[in-house]
Amino acid sequence: MSIRSHNRRQVMTMLGAAAFAGSGLFAKTPGGRHDLVIKGGRVIDPARGVDAVLDVAVSGGRIAALAPEIAPEGAALLDAGGKLVLPGLIDIHTHATVDARSAAMMLADGVTGWIETGWQGAETVDQGIAAVRAAPQTAAILLNIGRKGVMTGAGETMDLSLADEAAARAAIAAHRGVVIGVKARLSRGITGDHDLEVLRRAQTVARGAGLPLMIHVGDTFTPLGQLLDLLKRGDIVTHMYAPLPNAIINADGRVIPEAIAARRRGVLFDWGHGTRAHVVWDVVEKAVAQRFLPDTVSTDWTIAGAGQGVNLPTVMSAMLSFGVPLDRVIAMATQNAARAFPFFRGRGTLRPGAPADLAVLELRRGVYEFIDNEGGRRPGVQKLFASATVLGGRIMARGGEAGA
Ligand SMILES: [Zn+2]
The missing domain is CATH 3.20.20.140 (Metal-dependent hydrolases)
Known part of the structure; x- marks a missing residue:
């Protein structure tokens, strides 16, 4: 089963009940207005044990909410479908x-x-x-x-x-x-x-x-x-x-x-x-x-x-x-x-309330080679590529390294 096939119920089970108790993980902001919604990425936040397909809402330069479906309602949209959404x-x-x-x-x-x-x-x-x-x-x-x-x-x-x-x-x-x-x-x-x-x-x-x-x-x-x-x-x-x-x-x-x-x-x-x-x-x-x-x-x-x-x-x-x-x-x-x-302090996580610094990366499958400092070669079958960066709630950069 691919991560993208999890439905809402499965996602909630994966996150575990403790993850939401008072955490605001699924909080709805009054009026529903966000500055930015990052849609459909695989959100991985090791600090909170989160690994699930979720939307991330950003308001006022901070993480506002993570939820399986957040209506953009006029917010800027960043499509992260098929990508990883990580703390910056x-x-x-x-x-x-x-x-x-x-x-x-x-x-x-x-x-x-x-x-x-x-x-x-x-x-x-x-x-x-x-x-x-x-x-x-x-x-x-x-x-x-x-x-x-x-x-x-x-x-x-x-x-x-x-x-x-x-x-x-x-x-x-x-x-x-x-x-x-x-x-x-x-x-x-x-x-x-x-x-x-x-x-x-x-x-x-x-x-x-x-x-x-x-x-x-x-x-x-x-x-x-x-x-x-x-x-x-x-x-x-x-x-x-x-x-x-x-x-x-x-x-x-x-x-x-x-x-x-x-x-x-x-x-x-x-x-x-x-x-x-x-x-x-x-x-x-x-x-x-x-x-x-x-x-x-x-x-x-x-x-x-x-x-x-x-x-x-x-x-x-x-x-x-x-x-x-x-x-x-x-x-x-x-x-x-x-x-x-x-x-x-307070960074390195997507906890609601944390500064909205995020890295959207793509994990590509393929044939890759990694080089050490003495020219040693190491084969790999997957490689991370930068796709977009959000800093303080604003999309600052799209794409680092291009190509495969
Ligand atoms: Zn140095």
Whole structure:
């Protein structure tokens, strides 16, 4: 039985009685006037356990109601027949503040919230702040512990004096509410042999400000397990599927005990796709087989990466090719991403009353191939394509990637 053949009664059974108790799920607004009705899509909202063909009504920039049939009564219509209607996607690892085209390109991919993860440090933070303020989406910054931010050539903390606690503290104090965490890139080419000291300084700053710390791992000087042992609840490890050596799996293909222990403590693990040395299918396959899945799926978005097809729907599709269920993958890009940062509180869901940020995606069947950072190829039989994006109740973008 296809999802589209469910009748109203079946849908209500699927949703379960608890889903509607006082939730407004089937609420009718007085007068029936909505600004926008999204018709006939398969609505998946993992935060509420919803997976059913429903209409979604939007009023005043907020989700007004979800129901099997909502009369448009003069509202704008968005036909989502045959498509997925999801909470707007949240990408917690991007570099979307570097090129002015970035935010609009990500919006076309269904991304309604994003974080610039550390392109800027204390000395350059104003550029990042200006870019997130100019973006149409809900956006914020993680401050690089390196005072000058990402540097080409020698990395941003190769000169340890650039890991400047006082400067970072001052920048955070000046930009509370926009700077929502700290980033430390710990690869050998960035920190040299002093990754532990860079981590210590970044943690001191993050802890002092009550903010999470995101660390970038892969080819670190210090064994990964030793770095993970230092992380605390709410901290985030990005590039979780970086290649060996120093991966979350050991030479025998087992997930290292320090990663399992970190997860138990509440440390979060993020995909962080990127283009170089951040993800290889072999590591993904072995970790997924041991059920070590990401908490969040993210792109490590750049203009260059986008040109190579690194966008959130595609990275989510790669996850599907490893047999991870669709609702779980959607949770990684919505509910879980919103939970990782209080900044996104109330988002990542289609609960009535939530901001009306939605991604309409198409899940196409076909023959696809997903490429890792070392040119590894992975076949897939389905792929997500952006179809339309609704931001704050307004249709902002139609279609991202075209073609099959
Ligand atoms: Zn990055």
